Each structure stands twice: as C-alpha cells, then as structure tokens.
Amino acid sequence: MEVHLIAVGRARRGPEQALFEHYAGRLRHPFKLIEVEEKRPLTGTELQEREATLLLSAIPEGAVVIALDERGKHLDSPAFARALSDWRDQGIRSTTILIGGADGLTDAVRARANLVLCLGKMTWPHMLVRGLIAEQLYRAQQINAGHPYHRQ
Template sequence: MNIKLIAIGKTDNKNLQALIDDYKKRLGHYIRFEFEIIPDLKKVKHLSEAQQKVKEGELILSKTEKSDILILLDENGKQMDSVAFSNYLQKHMNSGIKTLVFVIGGPYGFSDEVYSRSNGKLGLSKMTFSHQMVRLFFIEQLYRGFTILRNEPYHHR
C-alpha cells in the first residue's frame, strides 16, 4: 500500500520543514510515502470562501485516482489515539487497497465535492492547529503508527 498526503500551500517555516523532511525519510523505511503540495491559489481576494473551496477542491481531486481511499483531515472527523490509528492503518493495509490518501484542506476547509468523494474524516484534536503544524503532527503520527505496528520502542519514549 502507498500513503499519500495532500496539502494546500507550502510550508514557510524552515524548522517545521526540516522536521517534516526528517519524518518523511523515516517513513520510507516502512511504506512508500508521498507528500504532495498544491500551491496556494492566486488572486483569492476576488473569490468568496465557497469559490475558493471549489477551486481548491478541483485541484485536490485532480491529484487522486478513482481507486484511492480518500480520508480528509477534518476538525469534525473521528479522533483516535496513536494505537487505534496504527490499527486503522493496518486495517487499510490488510484490505488490499493500492493508495490511501489523506488531505489537509485550505483555510476554509473542503468543498462539497471533496466531502462527497471522501471515504472518511479523521480529526487530530479538538484544538485548532495551523495548517503547517498539522502536516508535521500528522506525518509524525504516521511514523509512530508504523513503529507501533512493528513493536519498536519509539512510541514508548
């Protein structure tokens, strides 16, 4: 199984980017992982929130295949602890799917089309985090999930 993370806009903070790169490298020992950045939309001043969500949604959906399982990282999504998340990953790996895609939306969330296409929603916390921090937190949790599945000591540090 492949795992792909799609996010809107680049990571501006070099320290965050270095940490993201570190966890991406670590993940490579467990699974094929791809992190795809969709550039921020240009000229958004003239777009309503709904129009911006639709345009971002079109870009998100253009990066997926019909066979992909699409999971939205959404504040209203199902929350789980790290062990439950590792079991969630294992369940998907056992299902024989080719690619599991997670998506971090833009500043206003997801369009109705993206919600309709999705196969589920996952929430990281009841707290609000910046979109750039969510990238790091999620990639770290992916790494943690695989170390849990392999009974490696990382989770217990």
Template sequence: MKIAIAAVGRMKAGPERELVARYLDRAIAGGRTLGLTGFEVIELTESRSGSAASRKTDEAKALSAAIPDGIIVALDERGKSIGSEAFANLVGRWRDDGRPAASFVIGGADGLHPDFVAKADLTLSFSPMVWPHQLVRIMLAEQLYRTTTILSGHPYHRGD
C-alpha cells in the same frame, strides 16, 4: 500501499518543513518491510478565487485530481478523533485489504469543501481546535511514522 499527504498551500523552507521531512524519512525506512511506501507530500497552490466557497471548490477539484486512487482521509476539526494504535490498525487493515493508496488531505485556509469531506472514507480530527496547515502536516507526519513503529512492534510508541 502508497501513503500520500496532499495539502493546499506550500511550506516554506525552515524548521517545520525539516521536521515533516524527518518524520517522513523515518516512516519511509520503517514502512519498507510493512508494505507501506511513498510517504510523499503533494503540495497544491491555494486558489485565488474571490470567495471562500469558490476557493474551496477550486481546491477540491485540484486535490481530487492530484491524489492517487484509494482511501481518502480528510483532516478536519469536525472529524473523528482516534488514538494512535487505532489509527495504525486502520492503516494496517487498509494495507491488508489490498488498498492501493491512502491519501491524507489537508485543506487550505478556508478548509475543505463539504462535498470533498463527504466523499472521504474517513474524516479525521487531531482536535476540535483549528491548527495551521504547517502544524497539521508535522502532527500527521509524526503519526504516520508512529504507525510504522506500532505495526512493526518498535518501542517508539509507548502509549496505553
């Protein structure tokens, strides 16, 4: 199953981008034997529309066109919070069900369009707080790497 992170906004070169790359490189290496591939980042330019509503509409169209067919996970502070093992088991179940891809979608400064969130298979929250997209990407990349370690029985994950 192909894993993709689709994000509105581009990360500049620097420690945040390097940290995302480090975790995704680890996920790529760990995912090979698990049937998890890709771990690519799709970056989309923020809309220049005049209102937040029209920006979210433009960005939702661009996101829908950019992500592969399969599971859509919208990251939103109003979403469901789950633990790392439950997250890993969910990804493993999607893989085992033969889903071709899972796309994890991070909105722009205005967030994701409500219709896009409504059509997502899962709306996931890392916290009820709002986080900058750079930090969300880092946290997501780490959790995807952690997923590969949990599914493979690697000792990296030492949670309950």
C-alpha cells in the same frame, strides 16, 4: 502501501518543514507530498470550491482517502495504526491524506473520504499539521511493527 499527503499551499523553509522532513524521511513505505494551490485571487466559497477541485483531482485512482476536518472522528494512535494496517491487509495499495486550506474542506471532499479525521478541537497551522501527520504515520509504522517507539 504508499501514502500521499495532498495539501493546499506551498511549504517554506522553517521549523515546520524541518519537522515534516524529519518524520517523512523515517517512513519505510513510499511517501509523497503533493502541494496544490490556487494562484488566482479568489475568496470565500469560490476559493474553497477551487481548492476542493484541486484536492480531489490529485487523489490517485483507487486510493483510500483520509480527510482532516474538525468535524471528523477522534482516533488515538493505535486506532489510526490499525486502520492503516487493515487497509493494507485488504489489499489497498494507496492511502491519501488531505489537508485543506484556511476555509476548510467542502462537503464534496468530506463525502469522498473513507475516513474524516479530527486532530483535536484546537486550530493548527496547516504547515505544522504536515509534520504532525508525518509523525503519526511514522508512529503507526512503529506500532504495526511492534516497536516500542509508541511508549517512549
């Protein structure tokens, strides 16, 4: 199954990008980062709506969508791995993970998601979240392969 990570904003060189590249490079399935960004000086609801449009328009047809949002479900790593393997076993060919901008996701984006996932109650830098998600995808890959990485 291919995985797309669609994120608001552009990555810059630094430790967060290195972490992301480290784990993304370890994934065996096709993985693609798609960055979307509004260049106009919009603010508040107007910016949030525009980012929603950019995120939704970048989702591949037929993809299962995971939206990262503070109001989402809390899953442990084995449950996340199971969800990915269940979708794969159902014949789903593409999973897309959405990372919104600083103002979060709109109701429309959350409604489009098959799973709204929370990484915890703390606020995380968006660039660090990319690395966290890449690591969890790698961890899920290893869990589903029966590899002991998860317990190390």
